[in-house]
Amino acid sequence: MSNGHATVLVVDDEVRSIEAIQRVLSDEFEVIGARNAREAEAVLEGELVQVILCDQRxxxxxxxxxxxRVRELWPDTIRIIISGYTDSDDIIEGVNNxxxxxxxxxxxxxEKLIDCVRxxxxxxxxxHEAGDVRVEVKPAAEMLQKVVSDRRRSEQQLFGFDRIIHTEDSPLISSITLAKRAARYDVSVLITGASGTGKELLARAVHHGSGRADRPFVVENCGALPDDLLESELFGCKKGAYTGAYQDRIGxxxxxxxxxxFxxxxxxxxxxxxxxxxxxxxEGEIRPLGAQRPRKVNVRVISATNRDLLAEVAAGRFRRDLYYRLAAFPIHMPSLKERSMDIPTIAARFLTQTNQAFNRQVAGFHPKTLDLMTAYGWPGNVRELQNEIQRMVVLSDGSQPLEPGLLSPEIRNGCDGQVGNRNNGSRQLKDIVAEIERAAIEESLxxxxxxxxxTAEELGLSRVGLRSKIERYDLRRYPDDTTE
Incomplete structure (x- = not known):
């Protein structure tokens, strides 16, 4: 949130003192006055207060x-004492207790008052941006500023447009071109596409390519929560607003x-x-559940869906006016099947990341493994490809290239049509699959x-199915049950 939207509670038994502070702060902050602790607590019960200025005497x-007491009940609120006395005992007690x-x-x-409240x-x-860390002394504020700044720099490096992997002839290029243009303007963006196509990655790239890049990027999965919890998560709530709301929550x-x-x-x-x-x-404002007044917010909205929202509008399941608010700039993310030319490049990047994460040194992919991965339909898209590569690395031994036998059964067996052979391009897919399957079974045995x-457990087969394949590929030298 920006300082201009912060709410400041001034607690002082002198009305003129409250009015003086209100005059100084009102241009930048929403200032509420309370003449005693009872009035102040009533405000805290009904409002989300960022800063308290409290008279000592x-x-x-x-x-x-x-x-x-505020520290116990509203620990997030930043607490400031104002006093006409400079009693060192008061100061020590205030800081410590x-x-x-x-x-x-x-x-x-x-000037000093405004600077302090800012x-x-x-x-x-x-x-809050640093993860709901409790801060109570000035050095911690400097530490937090560094934590948040470092985090944003790291995110900009991780989530820029150049981190979205594609080849020169990929259909993803048109989506990225549109997203780069949208990033420069403060418009709502709706990203469509199947699950796992990288919609959140594109949303992060839009944010980090925009004028808001040095401000927060927050994410909510709207399909994961019922209405009341989703409303609390997005708009915030006051303590006691509903069953289970045990404390104030910022939306x-x-x-x-x-x-x-997002x-x-x-x-x-x-x-x-x-x-x-x-x-x-x-309206550009939210009202936390249980709060007495709305609060202004200045937020860019990027949304995403795997549904056809226009069809949902036609069916009466999605509001037309909301659709046009969200879809000022629609962008579609193609499926991995539509951009199969990108698969070898994406797979190489994922393998590098997985090697680093798992402390492995797997040396690439066997050519036939890449053939099968490129031919597969990938219904789970990029996310499924990443999971598959992680699985293969876990199953692999040593640093040799990942063999076709390490692929999941549905990938080894689920392809149809032709796979271009890297030598002469003339062999049929079913012959390659049979050869791969035979080698995988023999290696596992x-x-x-x-x-x-x-062996059956590792290959995802039943024992009966495995024995059938052993007979088909003439691997009879292995006993049936004598080793079990």
Whole structure:
């Protein structure tokens, strides 16, 4: 969130003191006044407050005592003491027991007060971006700034457009070209395509190629939660707003303020939730569940779906007005089957990553393995290809290229038609598959000393099916059950 949207609670028994602070801060912050701890707690129950400015000397309860309770009940709120006294014991107690971030003495200067509140609001934002870390001293704020900055630089390197793998003749090029153009303008983007095609990767590239690149990028899978939890996740909630809401929760829209939110599987949302989301997009504000007032947010929305949303609109399952809000700039991600020329390049990248992750040194792919992978349909798209390569590396021994026998049975057996032979291009796929299957069975039998059960389990076959293939490929020298 930007500092200009932060809510500041001023707690002081002197009305003139509250009014003076409101005049100084009101241009940049939403300022709420409370004359005692009871009024302040009522505000905290109904509003998401980022910063508290509390007078130390108040009738009935000191500022430090009040902020101790705030620390327990609303630990995210940044706490500041204002006092006309410079009692060192008060300062020490405030820092140690109430987690005070700053101690401001009266009379305060407007410039220093604004700077202090700006820093506090920024700290509140940083602690949420860094993973809900509790921050209570100034050195931690500097540490968090470095953590967040380093994370963003790393993300920009990992998720730029140049990290989307493709060849020069890939149909993915047109999608990337459109995405690069969309990134330069603050428009809503709808990314369509089958599951596993890399829609989130493209969304991240759009964000990191935009003017919002140094602000948050947050993700929500809209198909994974029921309406009430999804609303809480996106818009936030106050403690007690519903059963299980044990504490205030900042919504992802507010966390993404000035940045980008990626709403995956948007087509899975209910009509009731679509109405609420439409209002957020139209008004540019969210209302946390249980909160008394809405909060302004400035967020770019990128959404994605594997559904045909126009067909869903025609069927009455998706709101037409919401569709046009989300799909100001639609981009389609082609399936891996449509871009089979990219498979060897993608597979090489995944193998490098898997070698690093698993501390292996597998030396590439056997040519026939690449032939089979290129011919396969990949219904799970890029995600399925990545999983397959990880599986092959786990099953492989040593650093030799990955043999065809390590492929999953559905990939070895699920291809039809021709596979171009790398020598003369004339051999039929079924002959290659048979040769690959025979070699895989023989290799597995040797590895397991002829044990039928272990071999069948590794190859994904039944024992009866394995024996049938042993007979077909004339591998009779292996015993049937004597080694089991």
């Amino acid at each position: 108040m009738p009935g309860e000191s500022g430090v005592d009040f902020l101790k 109430a987690g005070i971030f700053q101690y401001i003495t009266k009379p305060w200067s407007p 820093e506090s609001a920024n700290l509140w934002r940083l602690q 992802l829209f507010e966390l993404a303020d000035s940045g980008t939110i 709403l995956d599987e948007i087509g899975e949302t209910s009509p009731a939730f679509q109405v609420k989301l439409l209002r957020v997009l139209q 040797e590895r397991h000393g002829g044990n039928i059960s272990h």
